[in-house]
Amino acid sequence: MKPSRFDFVRPASLNEAARLLGEAGGVAKAIAGSQSLGPMLNLRIAQPELLVDLTSISELTAVTEHRDHVEIGACVTHADIEDGRIPDPSLGLLSFVAGGIAYRAVRNRGTLGGSLAHADPAADWISAIPLLGAELLTQSSRGARVIAAERSMVSSFVTTLEADELIRAIRIPKMSPRSRWGFCKFNQKVGEFAHAVGGILYDPDNRRFRAVLGAIETAPIIVADATTLFAGPFGPDLDKRLDVNAVLALLDAKAVTDEYTRQLAPVALKRAAKQASAS
Amino acid sequence: MIPVSLEINGKTTDAQADPRTHLADFLRNQQYLTGTHIGCEHGVCGACTVLLDGVPARSCITFAVACDGAQITTIEGLRDDPIMADLREAFAANHALQCGYCTPGMLISCRDILMRLPDADEARIRRELSGNLCRCTGYVGIVTAVKSVQQKRKATGASAIVMCKTLGPVGARPSREGGRAPAVRRGSEAAPSAPPLDQTAPVSAQQWRTVEAEGVELRQSFQVPFARDVVWNYFEHLDRVVRCMPGARLLGSPVGNRAEGEVNVKLGPFVSAFKGIAEIERDPSRHAGVVRAMGRDAKSGSNARAIISYRLQSQGEAATQVDVSVKFLLAGSLAQFGRLGLIKDVADHLTRVFANNLKAALSGTLGGNDSDKPLTAGSLAWLALRGRIRAVLAKLRPRANPITRSDRFDSR
Incomplete structure (x- = not known):
């Protein structure tokens, strides 16, 4: 081979x-x-x-912290993020997700930007990064571009990046201190590709209440206003308020027919909601 | 060949590496360091784990040329390492190996756990070992060995050892070429690709029965504003129908009920060109037809067989419902990738684009010869966008006509 x-x-x-x-x-x-x-x-x-x-390009490992966001170079690795070697805009969400990607020996080389550009539907960052409301800063021969992360992936391995366009950095907004998050990657063996991903982000000061359904064998579903899934605003026992039919309707709209995926997606989101709203 | 300079087990080594040679093969075949084992060769089993700049990395999915200037430590280089000495002893005492195949990678990962996570409990140790597969000992002995070394180290007051490193993939170094325009280094010549499918070989009924029984099925239904006979006549012209399939074209005119053709698909890292044959059957009494197609992608050595069935149902004088079902089976490397859902996602898109194009073609609005181009990211992006616009429009419309799934991909 x-x-x-x-x-x-x-x-x-x-x-x-x-x-x-x-x-x-x-x-x-x-x-x-x-x-x-x-x-x-x-x-x-x-x-x-x-x-x-791309690993000789020093620009791609630059990380800069700004007042309301952090810019992470595309070649920063999962292990860099897992170990907290860069400033964290996410109250621990990035590090939590990074630690669940594959295995340590893989995380020491696998990169954030690479994972987003590769766009494997079962990967972790393609769900977590759009959940955070991040943007991809790209560069091509024609100049620079800013792409909302939630609009970059189209379907399995397909993104809106042009053939000569590279992700330079990922711009992640800082979450306010009162924010809450939950992230559930469902798999049967530690480190394997996700069978389902559910994510919740609640940032009251920035008026964000978002959700993601990922690993659905196509691009993840980003819900910009998660009140539609929980029949109301963020609150305690959020998991008990999940409207499973609303989740299934979203999967219908994406033509996700696989029964296993349709079973797991609401469960993953429920667990994420539980984690986010646990006191 | 590309010149590379590596520090292997403390010694500077200058060598030549073919771009496609991964680090594990380079170490074993060119440096004769056969302590690094190769198992799955796609980053799952962990047998090939080595230290790159002092931390574990998979040598089977890291190319030697990408490690120019890096520090590599293999199991051979850890002979005098004190933690490794303790681990070797503990492995022996706790029956932590049987056949020994996973052991080099296992030891390197265990050493990393002891250094990085001195307080790891058993659950954490097991989680950290998830990237190293052992099929003999069942991990109990391995975990016990790690714990025993951990206790020994704790007793001597050892704490976490942080391997200082810069950001980015381990093993990566600044380019040798500095500010100069980088030179593209040629790889070795390609091996001859797999032979094409024998176009004349008959397809056995058994082969098609297997597709029927085990194939992945996709269905699409859509309506076209034409009478059934108009649509039926259109379907008689195979070349026109094939033109609706993104990336597909006929190679020559059909002979009898048989035609040769190819389908090109380019999606992210996948580029394939399936060449093969199709057999067509039509049943005028049912307004139904079947196309049985089989092809081979010479590059990846993958074979595909598909049964495409369609049926036309009259919906009044000027409307026809087209039901298309595709059943397909893949064999070869694409299938071995083992991610059926992904292949289904791609096939689903293909079927949807086909349905759209067919509708456009029947309405006389299909521009040019679109199908000569392979299916690409761009066409999918457009499709997705169109779907989204449609979904927004659907929300704004009264719900008198329930929207079916196929309608969402309507091009109008």
Whole structure:
């Protein structure tokens, strides 16, 4: 099980990387920690002709803290986040999610931006990052762009990123101190891909009450106003107020027909709600 | 080949590596460090775990060329490490190995747990070991071994050892090329790809029965504002119908009920080109038809078989309901990926785009030869957006006509 032949280039700047990807015209793939693309290359499911390695670009590991948000470079790893090596805008949510991704040896190389660009529907960040109301700061030969995270993924492995467009950083708004969150990744073996993801974010000072249903074998469902799922505002015993039919209606709208997924999605959201509203 | 300079077990090593050679193969085949084992080769089993810049990493899904300048420590390099010495002894005392295949990776992960999480309880130790599979000892001995070393270390007052590191993937270093334009390094020549499918070989009835019995089924229904006969006549022209399938085209004219064709799909990292044959059957009495297609993607060596059935139901003089059902089976590397839901998501999109295009074609609004282009992210983005616009419109409309799922992807 070896990858098929490819060429390799390791640019030192984002502009060089974008140029190389643009010139390759669709046969190139950007690669960072190689923890998702690596297996696909080994299995020969992906057979790009050129890999553009982004891990030499120092800009991509920059992290900056601002008054109301934190900008995390795309090549920051899950382990960097798990261990709290960067400022946390999320009252622990990012670190909690990071610690549940695959295994430590994978987290030491797998990157936040790589995971978002790869857009595996069962991955963790594609659900957690949009839940936080984050934005992707991208760069291509044509310039920079800001994409709302919840509008970046279209379906399995498909995003609105252009072939020569790279995520430079992820801008995550700071949660106010009174905020609450819950995040449930359902799987049968620790570290495997999620069978279902449910997430809740409640930030009263910023008037946010959001929910996410993820790992539904297509792009996650982001609910910007979660009152519609809980028949009212955030409060104690939130899990007991979950309107399962409202969840199923959302799955219907996304054409999610798999019975197992339809069983698990409300359960995951319920557990997230319980975690978020527990005193 | 690309020149790489690595520090392996404390020694600077200059070597040449093919871009596609992963670190585990590089260590075993070029450096003869066979203590690193290879199990699953896709990052799940943990047998290949080595230390990269002092912390565990999977050497089977890390390319050697991506580690230029990095520090690598294999099990051989940990001979004189005091924690590893304790672990080896504890593994032996607690029957923490049997066949030994997982042991190098297991030891490296256990050492990491002891250093990083000196206070880990049993549940945490087990969680941390989830990335290393052992099929002989059942983990009990391994966990006991870790706990015994942990107690020994606690007794001597050892605390957490933090491996200082900069942000980003371990093993990553600044580019050798500095500010210069980077050179694209060529990989070794490609092996000949798998032979194409024998186009003349008959497809056995048994093969189709397997698709019927075990295939994944997708259904789409939609209405077109034309009489059934108009639609039925349109379906007679295979080339026109094929043009509605994104990325699909016929290779030559159909002979009898048989045609050759190809379907190109490009989605994220997946690029495939299925070439093959289709057999067509039509039943005018039921206004129904069946297309049995099979193809092979030479690049990935995957085979696909699909049975596409359609039925036209008259809905008055100027409307027809088209019911399409697709049953498909995949074999080869795409199927081995084992993520059926993903393949279904893609096939679902294909079926939906097909239904849309068919409707547009019947209305005479299908522009140009869209199907020559492979199905790409762009077309899916548009489809999703269209679906969303439709959903918003549906909310604004009175609910006199219940919206069916197929309607949501209506192009009008």
